[in-house]
Amino acid sequence: MGVVTALVRSTFLVNAVYAEASRAYGITPQQGQLLCVLMPQPYGMSELGDMLGLAKSSLTGLVDRTVQRGLVRREGDPRDRRAVRVGLTEEGERLAHEFYEETCRRVETLPAGLTANERDRLAALLARVVLDNKVPEVFTEPEA
Numbered sequence: 539m540g541v542v543t544a545l546v547r548s549t550f551l552v553n554a555v556y557a558e559a560s561r562a563y564g565i566t567p568q569q570g571q572l573l574c575v576l577m578p579q580p581y582g583m584s585e586l587g588d589m590l591g592l593a594k595s596s597l598t599g600l601v602d603r604t605v606q607r608g609l610v611r612r613e614g615d616p617r618d619r620r621a622v623r624v625g626l627t628e629e630g631e632r633l634a635h636e637f638y639e640e641t642c643r644r645v646e647t648l649p650a651g652l653t654a655n656e657r658d659r660l661a662a663l664l665a666r667v668v669l670d671n672k673v674p675e676v677f678t679e680p681e682a
Contacts, residue, residue, distance in 0.1 A: 545667075552645060559641045563633060569604050570641070573626065573634035575676050580625030582615060589674040609633060 539547075553567070560570045568590075575581065575589055587597045601624055604610045609630035615621035626634055649657055 551648060555644045555648065556641060559637060559644055562640065563637050565607075565609075565633070565637070566603075568600050569607070569609070570637050571676060572600060572604055572624075573609060573630060574638055574641075576610065576624065576626045576630070577634050577638065578678070580613060580623040582621055582623050586624060589676055604630075 556570060557567050560567045563570070565573070571590060572586070575586065581589070583594070583597060583601070586592075586601075587594060590597065590600075592600065601610060601612070605612065608627055610624050611627050611630075612622050613625055615623045649660060652660065
């Protein structure tokens with residue numbers, strides 16, 4: 539299998555795990571991504587759009603639906619009174635951490651057939667691809 543096929547098929551594999559974990563928590567994969575992105579801090583709408591690769595209208599709809607679920611809130615930006623930031627509610631923070639832990643657990647099982655050395659090599663190579671392509675930090679390293 540070539541690198542293109544392997545990368546595309548691995549994307550499908552990870553997306554499927556993400557979708558399964560989302561269903562288990564009664565949220566959409568997009569809501570799960572939003573919750574994970576917001577775990578460290580609130581972000582402005584333009585920052586979120588850039589990180590998630592969503593157009594303004596799509597992001598607004600996603601945030602609206604997630605606000606209705608009581609998982610995120612809109613708040614004023616202290617640096618710009620015209621701007622809005624999105625942050626986790628208490629319920630959203632709880633769900634984000636649970637969803638994140640479960641997603642990490644499920645993804646961790648994907649390379650189960652690799653040795654520790656192979657896993658380290660895979661991680662190093664994928665990290666290089668991610669860094670070389672300046673992928674935003676939409677999912678961070680789980681805490682030990």
